Structure formats: C-alpha cells, structure tokens
Amino acid sequence: xxxxxxxxxxxxxxSDRWQQWRAxxxxxxxxxVITLVVLAVAAWIAVPLIRWALIDxxxxxxxxxxxxxxxxCWAFIHANIKLILFGTYPGDMLWRPIVTxxxxxxxVIASTLPAFWGIPLVVAWIAIPTLACLLLSGxxxxxxxxTNQWGGLPLTMLIATIxxxxxxxxxxxxxxxxxxxxxxxxxxCVAAIEVLRGIPMLVVLYVSILxxxxxxxxxxxxxxxxVEVALTLFVSSYLAEIVRAGIQSLPAGQNEAARALxxxxxxxxxxxxxxxxxxxxxxxxxNLAIGLIQNTPLVVAIGxxxxxxxxxxxxxxxxxxxxxxxxxxxxAGIVYFGLCFGASRYSLWLExxxxxxxxxxxxxxGGLTP
Numbered sequence: 001x002x003x004x005x006x007x008x009x010x011x012x013x014x015s016d017r018w019q020q021w022r023a024x025x026x027x028x029x030x031x032x033v034i035t036l037v038v039l040a041v042a043a044w045i046a047v048p049l050i051r052w053a054l055i056d057x058x059x060x061x062x063x064x065x066x067x068x069x070x071x072x073c074w075a076f077i078h079a080n081i082k083l084i085l086f087g088t089y090p091g092d093m094l095w096r097p098i099v100t101x102x103x104x105x106x107x108v109i110a111s112t113l114p115a116f117w118g119i120p121l122v123v124a125w126i127a128i129p130t131l132a133c134l135l136l137s138g139x140x141x142x143x144x145x146x147t148n149q150w151g152g153l154p155l156t157m158l159i160a161t162i163x164x165x166x167x168x169x170x171x172x173x174x175x176x177x178x179x180x181x182x183x184x185x186x187x188x189c190v191a192a193i194e195v196l197r198g199i200p201m202l203v204v205l206y207v208s209i210l211x212x213x214x215x216x217x218x219x220x221x222x223x224x225x226x227v228e229v230a231l232t233l234f235v236s237s238y239l240a241e242i243v244r245a246g247i248q249s250l251p252a253g254q255n256e257a258a259r260a261l262x263x264x265x266x267x268x269x270x271x272x273x274x275x276x277x278x279x280x281x282x283x284x285x286x287n288l289a290i291g292l293i294q295n296t297p298l299v300v301a302i303g304x305x306x307x308x309x310x311x312x313x314x315x316x317x318x319x320x321x322x323x324x325x326x327x328x329x330x331x332a333g334i335v336y337f338g339l340c341f342g343a344s345r346y347s348l349w350l351e352x353x354x355x356x357x358x359x360x361x362x363x364x365x366g367g368l369t370p
Contacts, residue, residue, distance in 0.1 A: 053330070063321050076321040077331050080314040084331065087151015087310040089136075093143065097154040100132040104157045112346050114353070129162045133224075147224040151305035153335070156296045159306070163231035164289055170232060171239035172274070178244055189240075196237035201295055204234045205302050227299060235292060242284045246277030279354050286347035290340045308332050 025035040056071025059078075066073035077084065086097045107128045110116045136154065138144045150158075177189030196204075208230030213221045250273060258268035278285070300309040315321070315328040 067322060072330070073321060073324060073327055076315075076324045076327050079321075083152075083314045084311045084328070085152045085307075086154065087305040087313075088149050089151060089154075090145060090149065093138070093145065096135050096138075096145075097150075097152065100135055100154045101157065103128050103132055104154070104161055108161065112350075125165050129158065129165070132158055147222050148303065150224065152310045153307045155299075155304065156293070156307040159227065159231065159296050159299065160289075160293050162228050163235050164292055166228070166232040167236035167239050170236035171243055174236060174240035175243040175247065176269075178240065179247065192233075193237045193240055196234055197241075199234075201231075201234060202298050202301055204230050205298060209302050223302070223304065227302070227304070231292075235288070238288055239285070242281050242288065243277060245284070246279075246281035247273060249280050250276055282347055282351055282354075286343050290343055293339055293343075294336065307335065 024031070026032045052071050054071075056069055057074055058066045058069050058071065059074050061075045063073075063076075066075055082091065082094065086094055089097050107124060110124070111121060132154075136145060136150055136158075137147070174189045174193060177185045178193065180186045180189070199207075205227060208226045209223060212226035212229050254272055254276065255268055258272040259265075263271065296306050297308040299306050305313065311328040311332045312325075315325045317324070
C-alpha cells in the first residue's frame, strides 16, 4: 500500500538539511575532492584521539593502573579533583568555594534570562560577588583565609564576573565622555581609553600590584582587590569603544525623536539610545567576555592560582602520574570550552530573541498584525 505523498512543509527537517549539505559538499568534482580530503584528515585526527580519550583510557585506579594502559589516565583527574577545582584552599572549608561557585553560576544563569532583567538583578550583581568574597575570606565565619589561598575555578569565575560587571558603568561613562562636546572631558576619556588599550594585560596586572597600593597608601590593599581594579579599568577601555560603536550606529533621528517627545537627555539615553546600542553590539560584548575568561590564567604571573594554574600544579607529580600534563590540560580545555561555547550559543539565542521582539514591535507599529 503506497504512502500518501507528504507536502514540502510536512517533510522531515533533517531531509531538507541533508539536501543542503549534499548540494554544498558534493556539488562539483572539486568540492567532492575537498570534502573527502577534509573527512580523511578529520578521521586521521579523531580516531587516535577517541582511542586515547575513551577506549584505552583508565577511568579509576592508581598510577600503576594507568601505566599498564596506553590511553588517558582519567584516574589522575579523579585523584586530584579538589586541587584542580579549588587550588590550595583549606580542605576542611571547601564548602565555601563550592557555595561560591553555586552562587556565581546561579547569578550568571539568572542574568541570561530576560524575565530577571531589572533593578533586583543589578542589586544581585553587587550583593552576590561581595558575599562570595566575604565567604572565601572567612569574614562570615571568623576563620580568615588569605587571598593567596584562593584558587581554582571559583577564583577564575570571581575575577571574570566582577571585572566584567564593574566595567559596564565605567565603560558607558567613558563612551559618553568620548562623544562629549566638552573638550577637556573628551580628551581625558580618549587618553584613558587609548593608554589602557595600548598596554598588554600582563603589564596591567604587574602595574596593579605596584600602582594600586601606592594610590591607597592608608589602606592594606590585598592582591585580589588590586587585580580587580586594574582589570576593571582594562576591560572598560575595550567595552567603552564597543558601546561607542553601538551608539554611533544608531540614526541621529532616534535621539531627536526622543527629545521631541519631551524626554530629558538622561532619559532619552537611558530609555531609547542605550538599549538599542547594546542590542546592536551583543556579539562584540560576548566576544570580549570570552576573551576575558580565556586571559584569566595570566594572573598566575603575579602569584595567583587560577583554574588552569591549579591544574598545572596538580600535574607537577609527573613522576607518580606519567604524562599527567596531557590529562590536566585536556580537562582544563574542556571546562574553558564549555564556558565559552555556552556564552557563544547564548549570544546567538539572545540576538534571535531580540530580533524577533523588534520585528514584532515593528509590525505592530506598522499595523501589519492585529
């Protein structure tokens, strides 16, 4: 019995995608050869990697068990997971960095959902990083833990989130100052942006442990605070140019229309200009955030143990766990890839959502929808 023919709208989606792939990959003899060569190279790389990472790997056991097999020694990760994730933080107080991680990831996840966007989220971005710092330092429990003992993934997340969040208001002020009609303010902002952008991040970190304590001579400035101040200024210089580009991409009529409706300069910028400017530069903002996460391992140069350096410290016992640097860097790479890939996919989702929202509002204004 013959099946009734399906209309084009009822065909499986994968069938349409396969037709697109086949048209793109095998549309000509040259494309076919290139596709086969790429597949051969991918197989040449992937097959040994899969054998090393999965088939011949040692998942549990001792170093002797790993030496008896030729694959990856994931038992090393299992045996050193505390040091890799939390650095040299005291073992009897590991609940603090664990709670810190939960709070930070919860804050980041909540920030990705438009339903939570508002003043309470701004308050949360001030309260939760502050609470995390107090928690790690032992201020809430009475047992002090030096910032030199903070490390691992909580330190990486804390450095990146605080620097990026604190850089936003500074960057917006710098972007406005660069567009200001007052020459003195514009000159100061241009000089600050160009100087900070012209210095490598590693130099900024070295300056943070020298200049920031000199700027605050009456205070006992700890290393974490000075690093955050330096990174905030460094990130804000890049973010200011991104925000300025978003503002300049808007038609001049947007501001004129807002002012014609009676809005003040502050309300026109806050309600009309800034939301549209930030929406147009989402990919650049996410790209900056990914770059900041990937550059946090540079803090090891000034004596801090981030997630990557904690993994490298765990692999120092290579005489016990042979070739354990491979597993340590592979594990760190997976975690960094997960963080950056999640940010990239969220960026695409947010762009699509805002584009759909804008299109729907445009259709409503144009009378195209009921």
